[in-house]
Amino acid sequence: MPEYTVAATGSILVVVLLELLLLRTRLFTKASYWITLAIVWFFQILVDGWLTKLDAPIVTYTREQFSGIRFPWDIPIEDFAFGFSIATLTLLLWEKAAIGRRPTASPRSAPERVE
């Protein structure tokens, strides 16, 4: 398999395992996370689409190093795995940084369980 394909899909696994085994922020159970991911995906298509457009690319990809599948427009599909990982890792760390610094649980939700 091409190297970027391996790295990009592997990064999803690493980020998900990081949450499940180590950070345990429960980010994946939050509606706001999934809504954010959908919004980020939409804007990624605009920004990444501009960066990778084949008629005037800012970033060019070596054909042998990725799947060769470009969608939508000219975006290498691996970029969406990359995007998932950078967005999710950022939010996981943001949530983790908050846990333990809250003096009391918010009135609306159950107490945070810090394992």
Next chain:
Amino acid sequence: MDRYQYLLLMAACVAITLPLELVLGARVYRRPRRLVIVLLIVVAIFLVWDAIAIARDHWQYSERFTTGWLLPFGIPIEELAFFLVIPLCTLLTYEAVNALLRKGHERA
């Protein structure tokens, strides 16, 4: 102007998401300590990925649309900007969504 294209794209992302903090009450810039900690970790991890990807020739950068200012390992400063700006925009989106959901709950 061409050589600033990548940097200007990143600046546009910062500008477009600023109202999330100022109007929608995202409170990301207003938690600078937490923001800096998160960004330092994310930037470090993705700069390593980028350095490897550049060395392994996964991708290259247009000389026309970048400044040519390079960090060690041949990383364009535009990439550093990307790894700061994209996480920042993600956090602003997330906290804006959280703020809106909270407002929705309060109204209900």
